[in-house]
Amino acid sequence: MQFFSKKNTITHFSADMKSVYTIEPGETVVVETHDCYGGQIADESVLRPDIDLSIMNQATGPFYVNGVKAGDILVVEILDIELDPSGVMVMSKGLGVLGDLVDEPSTKIVPVKDGRILFGDGLIFPVAPMIGVIGVAPRKGSVHCAVPGDHGGNMDTKDIRAGSRIYFPVFQEGGLFALGDLHASMGDGEMNGTGVEIGGKVKMKVDKREGCLLSVPVVETKDAFMFISSAETLEAAVQRGAGIVVEHLQNALALEFGEAYRLLTMLCDVKISQVVNKLVTIRVEVPKSLLFKLFG
């Protein structure tokens, strides 16, 4: 099994970026990733104002997947996420939804051991490992790794975890995917601006699918397909996600608009992924009891 180290990373997902690694469709690989600060925080004396933000959320890659063309779908199945032995949580004035209430910047190192997060003061919680940044080269231009979009990127969606499969629309030859920004745990919303930020190794199977259409990334879990939508406000992201799902239901199940809209409101949950990045992200969850297969 090929192992790819974190020495090659990108700070932007760009339409014209050059791949550094090549893999075959169907291949299972292990990819090492930095924490979102690129390892800049060695101890609790390093505060957020000291950090070089230009390299935030860097992602290991890009990977060229042989035979993948624009218009295909890249399918990434997350098999396992192995976390480093400690994570970090920073806080700083203005960070997160209550950022105005933060006085002094502070950094907390959080040990992670035997699948548990040792928060301190007797507070111990199970890890819930997830991938914050994962994406492909966008249709055009260049998107910083801290920003989400239809190419993926910093979606901060906690269902992107072991056992999930992610479908990306492919915009450039080879797909050119990259990933990073693991969290040992994060709640929906990422309300203070960070999860338990951590590096690690991700075992994943990468494959392709041809002849199907998708406009945004979709996460498949055991029970649902989640359509990911990012926009400037939650309201706009919800509206966009709802429109994409209704159109998908119409096509997949041969439904009139009205019937698909009713099934959306009756059975589909819109969930917040994150409210703290430059664009915010929601996911519309379509249960498999309604949509058995993503494509007909």
Add this chain to the structure above:
Amino acid sequence: MQFFSKKNTITHFSADMKSVYTIEPGETVVVETHDCYGGQIADESVLRPDIDLSIMNQATGPFYVNGVKAGDILVVEILDIELDPSGVMVMSKGLGVLGDLVDEPSTKIVPVKDGRILFGDGLIFPVAPMIGVIGVAPRKGSVHCAVPGDHGGNMDTKDIRAGSRIYFPVFQEGGLFALGDLHASMGDGEMNGTGVEIGGKVKMKVDKREGCLLSVPVVETKDAFMFISSAETLEAAVQRGAGIVVEHLQNALALEFGEAYRLLTMLCDVKISQVVNKLVTIRVEVPKSLLFKLFG
């Protein structure tokens, strides 16, 4: 067990409303409710533009709970929700997040039988009964039953279902609670503006708690406490809910602000309840692994 019919309802939760029913703390009762249209939709020929909206979301009550005072907490445990044999879904231009795409108004009657929703065209789904409107008299003024707030009201939160317990801050003597607007099923967001709207009977145990402080309704499920926050935008509702939860965690667990803020981002999900009422509603879910009891 006392049974209370739907013949007495309110269209507004008002600070000065008069109770029509009286019960004792600790009593289990059955309350009959209209659907959100007050039974105005007899068949599919009745469209939303034909409906008297002033009586939308009417709630059965108000109930005076003996011995309950302002400053107490009213605890309502939902034991069972029995649904009427059919629900209704209306659609109309402008309704819901994709309302601009709706051309003609339409009404769909949806039979509900043996715990299943018979949507039509072979589509059958299990019911997921919930209460859309439930609340107490507000601190001041008068709030239409179609609007949510700190008194409860039209929260459209699908975790308000059998097996859940809801804690309300009490603003007026006797609490003066009322409820209505059941749904046979609704996804988080209530994205087209309605669930499967239906009448029914709710079996519930009503009790009180003294000497504890709460500023918003809280829903307790098997695994979590959910703090409900409504505001003009999702962003504002999230910020307000996060602030309330952090303060609660600080008090309940004797934590500094920073530690509570970190635990919020790491473990608590912010979830969308509804995006279609005059104020939108979110809930911040605090897992019991973090907060074992709501009050110390």
